[in-house]
Amino acid sequence: MKILITGGAGFLGKRLAKKLLQRGTLKNAKGVEETIDRLVLFDVVPADDFTDPRVTVMTGDVSDPAVLNRVVDAETASIFHLAAVVSSQAEADFDLGMRINIDALRLLLETCRRLGHCPKVLFTSSVAVYGGTLPEVVLDDTALNPKSSYGIQKAMGELLLTDFSRKGFIDGRGLRLPTISVRPGKPNQAASSFASGIIREPLNKEAAVCPVTPDTRLWLLSPRQAIENLIWAHDLGAEAFAQTRVLNLPGVSVSVGEMVEALGKVAGQETVDRIRWESDAVVQRIVGSWPGRWDMKRAQALGFKGDLDFESIVRAYIADDLQDALTS
């Protein structure tokens, strides 16, 4: 079984790759566990740290048809399409966002269509597809109303995935991810980057800036559970996605103030004191347009799992990433 991860050098891509290599199998189109004998990690930069013989590292522009023709072939049973331009970057560079978040996705789906073997395509969407006046709890049938180019592009991507699946060109499965926290590594150009930074930097004894007010409500998922849910979505039977191709994943609803409180509980006031509050109107506008909570009934009925609370998210970061960092 040959698997492709686009965005394979990114933080989620690499973590997914490690998990897949560790598991060694995924369910095939017939629902039978099959051995992963090839894992292609494709990104604009090479995915490093992989010595496993099952891994092939490829680089190139995901919006280039010739590149995609090399990366995807009729053996590619499943694609985890994680390559994307993040929210603040898509807002700052409209053309780049359209090219990667729309054109590259469409090209990927067209490549699959032409090959004709109907692979599974796992697509990550986002809280950013919601916006405007929202109910306290967003429901499955709440209208999408994105207020950023990133959200618009993800919503269009969901529609493409849905129609390519309905036409039988792919078996598409879209997951709307809550904001991922705590991400390891460096800040990125996502408007939500601070949602990891205000926990990660203080725990690493560095200063952090929080660009939004303490009452800003976020809907969060740990990297650990994001990966578990991506694999779960892959292995579910087709009937789970028969009516709707896109699913809201479980999350934890928490205010930024409560996040900082949880950090203090785990790591003390000295750690909390490394956060400086400095509001940024653009970030506040984008992040403030996202829902702070959505209904999880469908996801939970299908067996998807979120985190217990934000404190356990902080502890998961310390266990999965901070110890790694300290010991490596």
Add this chain to the structure above:
Amino acid sequence: MKILITGGAGFLGKRLAKKLLQRGTLKNAKGVEETIDRLVLFDVVPADDFTDPRVTVMTGDVSDPAVLNRVVDAETASIFHLAAVVSSQAEADFDLGMRINIDALRLLLETCRRLGHCPKVLFTSSVAVYGGTLPEVVLDDTALNPKSSYGIQKAMGELLLTDFSRKGFIDGRGLRLPTISVRPGKPNQAASSFASGIIREPLNKEAAVCPVTPDTRLWLLSPRQAIENLIWAHDLGAEAFAQTRVLNLPGVSVSVGEMVEALGKVAGQETVDRIRWESDAVVQRIVGSWPGRWDMKRAQALGFKGDLDFESIVRAYIADDLQDALTS
């Protein structure tokens, strides 16, 4: 003031052109009535019947950048973008639908963006953006869930229009049209073509086939009111579209059985007897996925107007089109 109508040789395009020439003015970006001194009718075939010196007829492929560069210029104050591939055709020819309903729209918006003068762009969307399990009355915040490629493409078009407007590239105004009935002329490849055919053909003493069951519920608007509403949407101040760029137009909720009953009331049983009932699973599936009614509060508050009932729609057709046909 220079106005462009794409799809200008189509039935709605020509009717809109005639109405604009008769009115002679539209409101400009400042809300002031301005004389229409040039009206460009662009389509794949020439718009005939126009001798008015204000009219320029142009032909070409709306998805060709070079063609659009000729058709749109910095003088083009407003664009009525009616060019589209209709529902059954978009379902039968996936690539054609994507090329005209998505790529051409995006190209048009990109052309406007490059020119930098932020023209008004009137975009016609459709009931087909809704589908799946729907409430009895669709509300403004009911999620889009299109079940056809046409509906998917219109929903993606709405998102493009919304983001290009938010970025200040255009002043976009999208109208979700109910099914237009009674259209004059010949049947077309819209799945809803019968909604005109079962009235038009019998009134013209021809046989008609109804491919759906009598209990199928439709949401209808006459061509006359569609044109009035397009012009109304153009002339509204920008604040009407500040929160949401797309609006559900008023319509009349009626079952196919009730439509035929109204036809009988206006034109007698002999006319009704020209309809043959012959179900078509594809048409039934597509049309059956559309809402039979949606909430009109926002549209009515903004001054948009639907028809009184289906009988008055039939009488409007006889007055506007059947008499024309008889006397020309």
